[in-house]
Amino acid sequence: MTSPSLDLALSIDIQLCFEKFNLVIKQDLSLQGITGIFGHSGSGKSTLLRAIAGLEKDINGTIVLNDTSLINSKNKHFIKAERRNIGLVFQDSRLFPHLNVLDNLKFAAKRCKNRRLNFNEIIKLAELNNLLHKHVDELSGGQKQRVALARAILAEPKLLLLDEPLSALDRQAKTRLLKLMLNIQNKLQLPMLYVSHSLDELQQVCDKLLVLSQGKVIGYDGIHSMIHQLNYTQNNYTQNQYAQNNYAQTNNFIHQQTSLSLPIKTLNNGHGLTTLTLNEDTEIYLPALEENITGESLTGKNLRCFILANDISISLTEPINSSIVNHLFATISTISTVDNKVFITARCAKEDTEQEFFVSISAFSQQKLALEELQNVYLQFKAGAVRTYLY
Amino acid sequence: MINPDLLALFTTLKMAALTTIILLLIGTPLAWYLAKMQNRFKVIIEAIVALPLVLPPTVLGFYLLIAFSPQYLPGQLWQQATGQQLAFSFSAIVIGSVLYSMPFVVQPLQKAFEQLGEPLLEASAMLGANAMDRFFNIVLPITKASFITAASLGFAHTVGEFGVILMIGGNIPGETRVLSIALFDHVEAFDYAKAHILAISLLAGSMVLLASIYLFNSPRKKTINRVSK
Structure with missing residues (x-):
């Protein structure tokens, strides 16, 4: 057909x-x-x-x-x-x-x-x-x-x-x-x-x-x-609300997020996690997906997923002693502050490929870590923060 | 010679059947138009259609009698077209009945069309159905109960008509002498036995017809209700 x-x-x-x-x-x-x-x-x-x-x-x-x-x-x-x-x-x-x-x-x-x-x-x-x-x-x-x-x-x-x-x-x-x-x-x-x-x-x-x-x-x-462009629109939207003292307006334009389409490396790594590949060799984990009901193998196929900016946190050292499974080495590209919220973009790059991530943290955390543009950091997020509707 | 009351019954049924058919043919587009119409003239047309509900039948009959007479244009045109006088003819009582029973047909249909709304019509248009296709395959089956109600009420109301017919039809056996007039004749002649037979027959007939409508339109069978769920 x-x-x-x-x-x-x-x-x-x-x-x-x-x-x-x-x-x-x-x-x-x-x-x-x-x-x-x-x-x-x-x-x-x-x-x-x-x-x-x-x-x-x-x-x-x-x-x-x-x-x-x-x-x-x-x-x-x-x-x-x-x-x-x-x-x-x-x-x-x-x-x-x-x-x-x-x-x-x-x-x-x-x-x-x-x-x-x-x-x-x-x-x-x-x-x-x-x-x-x-x-x-x-x-x-x-x-x-x-x-x-x-x-x-x-x-x-x-x-x-x-x-x-x-x-x-x-x-x-x-x-x-x-x-x-x-x-x-x-x-x-x-x-x-x-x-x-x-x-x-x-x-x-x-x-x-x-x-x-x-x-x-x-x-x-x-x-x-x-979607990534809309992340900035959301920033402007929030800024305008503050500029207009429109605190009653609580609706977000969008939930800021990183939108991804990544190949599935393994469907179940034996510990209840599915592994995706970022920039050829970096692994991203999410809760294990179910095998496709049609019997088609999902391995190797691209998976649409997204990570909300609020679900990613930043560490200055690699969090090897943490239960959080995903930690990616990244470089901060931009930092913008609206009221007490800080919106950060960071790039995970390898040779010719790179992926931009969007992170939202509090102004308190930003000051505590003294984050600056071009600084190298670790982005960390739980497997459950990688969201998908399809499987 | 045929029994005059049976002849009156036959005339009544013929008049009511013809009136109902004509009413469905002109009442359906009128009801559709009123259901979809949104300008201020709508209320005026609605009021005109509903007028027979409140007007004494003799008022309508009086004006129709004048209009149907050969001195006035409608009567003249009729006479030129058919060679016969319109007043005191079978055609006159059918025209009078159509006007008199109009609200009983138009109002239930208008209400059903309004309730049906646009959603299903839009859905069927998006599947390639044109206006006629939409009417016959979506509107008609879904509003079937309302069509039956409209036709039955139009028919029953026409059977029960008296004032208008007396004014414009007179009492000509086989032409304009219908059951209600025959009943009036029997009462005037103090022939209560015959009057009883006609009265009981009209009462029972109307009762059976109305009960059938209500049975058919009981909630379990109301297709239109499913639309609004």
Whole structure:
């Protein structure tokens, strides 16, 4: 069922006016794999997705997908949602209540004009075999979203939009659906635009990340690089709050973190830890991952993981007598202080390769250790601080 | 010769069936429009549709009688098109019934369409379903109970009509003499035995129809409820 890789060029130049905010987006996106759209509530990310889908009609501007103009307000050109061949998985599933699971899936397959996918294979891929004759009311939240995802895929869109599909699910269901999304992406090479306010979810599956704030694009880059740029945005955000004496504003823009994609060296080293390789020979440990349910070997594959800046501490000497398993030799690149918090970037380098780490410590610790830029230190963090959703 | 009461029953059923069909055909798009409409004219149209609920039937009948007479435009146009007078005809009582029973069909449908909202329509559009496809395969099956309620109420209300028909239809056997008028005739003639038969029949028929609607719409079968979960 593997399809040829589909790369799409999406060119957006739109304005939408609402009572509380204006959405002004001018951005070209090259859609391969999964592109994340991140922003807080009211940032306009769902509205942007609805505009691409064809569900928002009062738009000024243009949206072009490859060479097809989806909307051009000057020419009063508007392709209806049902003719765009774009799929959308909603936050609330939106399964048809008068149909069972099988008929919901058939509804999509019947309306697909050039059927290439094998219906039964998609059912198997989404693990829906045992649910086909159930009424949609009988399904759990996670099951509903798996049906919604399979249903969207069976319409065989050229672009799949996902609007916070995991937000109502528990951790276990989230993990399962994230894995399913990756699996589908690998097998079908279907470009996806995935909207979420959870950076953790996006970090796990996206290749690129578009960030919106108050109706505007504030960044678009590869996932790790974009998250690292957001670490600085968070600093400025906090600084502004202090500058404005806005202490009541406690929401973080993001949790500052180091975003990684590292090869798995050993899945279980015999002590309940999985080993990842950093810069070819440095080892990073995390709690042992489970073997892939599909039976594929995970060893050698890259693992998406992240370490929160608050979870890394700094030592001036190698902490060999500590229970903390991860300690990396690094050089401090920058130090910035906001109120009593110190934000440090440090590089672990070896020959041509290097990895930047982000650390947050108290001003008290910084003074005690007399940390300076270009100083060599040890970064230390527990295995449990290396987080991943996927296994 | 056919029993006049049976003839009245036949006329009544024919009038109610035709009225219900016409009401479903024009009431559905009207209800859809009202459910989706957001401008200030909505309340005016809603008020016009609901008017027969509060207006004495004789008021509506009086104005229709005038409109249907050959001296006025609607009556004239009808006469030119069909060669027959509109007032005191079967067509007149059907038109009168359509107007008189309109709220009983439009209101349940409007409520069902409003409750259905946009989510499922958007979901089906994203799967490639066009407007007609969405109506027949999503809206109609999900709001089926409301369609049955609307049709049954429209039918039952038309069967029970009296004032409007008396004003615009008169009492012509086989044409405009319906059950309620036949009953009135029997009472006026002090033929209470025949009046009882008609009254009991109307009472029992209406009771069975309404009970069937409530049975069909009992919570276990309300598809629309599942949408809002």
